Amino acid sequence: MAITAARLEQEKSRKTRRVWFHIISATLWLLLAIGLFYGLRPLLLPILMGAFLGYVCKPLVRFGGSSIKKRARSIGLLLVLGLSFYWVGKTIKESWPNDQQKLVFRERLRTRCHERYESWMGLDHHGHGNFLHKIFGRDLDPVMKRVYVVLKTGPTSEDVQTPQAVDMMYAFTIWIMLPITFLFVLFDRGQILHFFIRLAPNRYFELAHSLVENVDEALGRYIRGTMLEGLLVGITLAIGFFICGIDPKVAILIGSIGGLTNAIPFVGTLIACLIGVIYALVADSIHPLIPFINIDNLALAVVCVVVVTHLLDNAIYQPMIVGHAAKIHPLVVMVGVMGGSMMFGFAGLIFAVPTIMVVKVVVETLYSGLKAYRII
Amino acid sequence: MTAAKPEAAPVSQEKRAALRILWGQLRGQNRNEWEHNKVKFLKRIPxxxxxxxRQMQEVAKIVYERxxxxxxxxxxIGQPGAALFIVQQGEVSVEIPNPDDESTQLAVVSKLSFVGELALLDESPRSASARALTKTKVLALFRKDLDRLSETNPDITSSIYRALATIIGNRLKATNELIERRLKIAA
Structure with a gap:
C-alpha cells in the first residue's frame, strides 16, 4: 500500500517536472525562433520563395516516381519547365524597354493619345468638337491635359542607380538560398512534415497528421490550380495578341503580366486589357493574321481578346483546373493582396493568397477535427 | 623439386564484416540505425x-514511432480513423466502453499485431477504443501517407492492400462461422 502511494507521488512529481520542462523548453524555442526571425530577416523572402516554388513543383517529382528511370523522367520534366521559364524570362527582359525606348514610347503614346482624342471628339483648330465633345468635353479635357503632362515627365537621372559590386555580392549570398531551399523542398519526401508531426502529443497525434494533410491537400490544389490557370490565361492572351498582329515578344510580355496578375480577381484582366490597349494605341505597324484587323481597330481587337480569354477562363479553365479546390471570395483575395502588399511589400503581394488559404483551411479543419476527436 | 605453394590467407570474419559495413555505407544503408531496425521489425508483420x-525501406520512411x-x-471509439497501429512493444487492449464507465475487452493485442486496420480503407469512425495496458511502443501507418506512396510506388501499396483484404476476409469468415455456430446452438 505504502509502495503504491510512494509510486503515485513519484509519478505526480514527474508529471510536474515534465510540465515545467515543456513550458521552459517551449519558451526558449519561441525566443530562439523570434531571435532567428529578426536576425535573418533578409533571408526570409528567398527562403519562402524557394520553399513556395519547391512546393508548387513537387507533383512533378511525385509523378516521376522513385526508380532511377522515373527519377530521370521527373528531372527531365523539371529541366524542360525550367528552360521554358528561362526562355520566357529572357524574352520578357529583351522586350522590356530601356530608358531611351521608354522616352520614345511615352512621347509616341502622348502623340497618339492626342490624335485619337482629337479624332474621336472631332476637334478642329479652334477647339470646337462634335456632340461627344459637347457632352463630355468639359470633364475629359482636364483629364487628358493631365495625362499629357504625366506622359511628358519621366524618371530623373537620380532615380537610376548603378549597383555596387558589394551590393551584388550581398544579394547573391542572400538569394543563393532560393535554389537551395527549392531543391530541399522539392526532393523532401515528407521528412519535414514528419518532424513537426512527431512533436505533437499522443492525444493530438492523429488529429495533427489529418490537419497537416488536409491543409497540404487544399493549399496545394488551390495554389497549383491558380498557377496553372494563370499560365493558361497568359498563353491564351499571348496567342490572341499575336493573332491580332502584335509583335510576338510584346505579346508574350503582356500575356505573362496578364497570367501573373490573374490570381487577383478582375484586376488581373483589367491590367492585361489596359497594357494591351496602351500598346495598341502606340503601335506603328502590325502584322495581323486576321485580315480585317488594322492599326485603327487594334485596340478594339485587344479588348475582344481579353474578353474572350476571360470567358474561356470562367467557362473552361477554372472549372477544369481549380474545380473542387477550396475557394476564397474574390473580395477577400483583393483586400488580402492589397493589404499584404501595403504591409509587407513584394513578399506580402506574393504570399497574401497562400496565407489566407492556410488560415481558412487550418481554421476549418481544426474546428471539425477538434469536434470529431471530442476535444471541444 | 617443387616449392610449396603459399596458402592464400583466409579473409578473416572481421575483415568481411568491415567490408560489409563499408559496402553498406557506400550504398547508403545503415546510415540510420533506427530506420534499419524499423525495416527489420516491419519484415515480421504479415x-x-x-x-x-527496398520496398520495405520506402514503407519505413512513412511510419511514425510513438x-x-x-x-x-x-x-x-467514435474518432475518425486515420492510421493503423502496429504494436512494437507492450500490450494494447481493444475495448468498447459501457454506459456504467466500465469497458468490455474485445481483445488484447501484443507485439507484432496491429489495431485500427480499417482506417487504411476509409475515414469511418473507430468501432472500438485501443488502450495501452503497459508502456507501449507502436508504429503508426497513415492512410494518406499510403495514398501518396501509391502515386510513386503502386506495387508496394497494392501488395499491402492485398494483404489487408486477405486479413479482413479471414476475419469475416471467422465471424460468419461464429454466427453459424451460435445460430445452431440457439436452434
Whole structure:
C-alpha cells in the first residue's frame, strides 16, 4: 500500500517536472525562433520563395516516381519547365524597354493619345468638337491635359542607380538560398512534415497528421490550380495578341503580366486589357493574321481578346483546373493582396493568397477535427 | 623439386564484416540505425511479408514511432480513423466502453499485431477504443501517407492492400462461422 502511494507521488512529481520542462523548453524555442526571425530577416523572402516554388513543383517529382528511370523522367520534366521559364524570362527582359525606348514610347503614346482624342471628339483648330465633345468635353479635357503632362515627365537621372559590386555580392549570398531551399523542398519526401508531426502529443497525434494533410491537400490544389490557370490565361492572351498582329515578344510580355496578375480577381484582366490597349494605341505597324484587323481597330481587337480569354477562363479553365479546390471570395483575395502588399511589400503581394488559404483551411479543419476527436 | 605453394590467407570474419559495413555505407544503408531496425521489425508483420527490402525501406520512411504510457488511449471509439497501429512493444487492449464507465475487452493485442486496420480503407469512425495496458511502443501507418506512396510506388501499396483484404476476409469468415455456430446452438 505504502509502495503504491510512494509510486503515485513519484509519478505526480514527474508529471510536474515534465510540465515545467515543456513550458521552459517551449519558451526558449519561441525566443530562439523570434531571435532567428529578426536576425535573418533578409533571408526570409528567398527562403519562402524557394520553399513556395519547391512546393508548387513537387507533383512533378511525385509523378516521376522513385526508380532511377522515373527519377530521370521527373528531372527531365523539371529541366524542360525550367528552360521554358528561362526562355520566357529572357524574352520578357529583351522586350522590356530601356530608358531611351521608354522616352520614345511615352512621347509616341502622348502623340497618339492626342490624335485619337482629337479624332474621336472631332476637334478642329479652334477647339470646337462634335456632340461627344459637347457632352463630355468639359470633364475629359482636364483629364487628358493631365495625362499629357504625366506622359511628358519621366524618371530623373537620380532615380537610376548603378549597383555596387558589394551590393551584388550581398544579394547573391542572400538569394543563393532560393535554389537551395527549392531543391530541399522539392526532393523532401515528407521528412519535414514528419518532424513537426512527431512533436505533437499522443492525444493530438492523429488529429495533427489529418490537419497537416488536409491543409497540404487544399493549399496545394488551390495554389497549383491558380498557377496553372494563370499560365493558361497568359498563353491564351499571348496567342490572341499575336493573332491580332502584335509583335510576338510584346505579346508574350503582356500575356505573362496578364497570367501573373490573374490570381487577383478582375484586376488581373483589367491590367492585361489596359497594357494591351496602351500598346495598341502606340503601335506603328502590325502584322495581323486576321485580315480585317488594322492599326485603327487594334485596340478594339485587344479588348475582344481579353474578353474572350476571360470567358474561356470562367467557362473552361477554372472549372477544369481549380474545380473542387477550396475557394476564397474574390473580395477577400483583393483586400488580402492589397493589404499584404501595403504591409509587407513584394513578399506580402506574393504570399497574401497562400496565407489566407492556410488560415481558412487550418481554421476549418481544426474546428471539425477538434469536434470529431471530442476535444471541444 | 617443387616449392610449396603459399596458402592464400583466409579473409578473416572481421575483415568481411568491415567490408560489409563499408559496402553498406557506400550504398547508403545503415546510415540510420533506427530506420534499419524499423525495416527489420516491419519484415515480421504479415502486412508487409511480400515486400522486398527496398520496398520495405520506402514503407519505413512513412511510419511514425510513438510511445504510450500505461492506460493511455491510442485512439478512442467514435474518432475518425486515420492510421493503423502496429504494436512494437507492450500490450494494447481493444475495448468498447459501457454506459456504467466500465469497458468490455474485445481483445488484447501484443507485439507484432496491429489495431485500427480499417482506417487504411476509409475515414469511418473507430468501432472500438485501443488502450495501452503497459508502456507501449507502436508504429503508426497513415492512410494518406499510403495514398501518396501509391502515386510513386503502386506495387508496394497494392501488395499491402492485398494483404489487408486477405486479413479482413479471414476475419469475416471467422465471424460468419461464429454466427453459424451460435445460430445452431440457439436452434
Amino acid at each position: 502486412f508487409f511479408e511480400n515486400l522486398s527490402r 510511445e504510450y504510457e500505461e492506460n493511455e488511449f491510442i485512439f478512442e
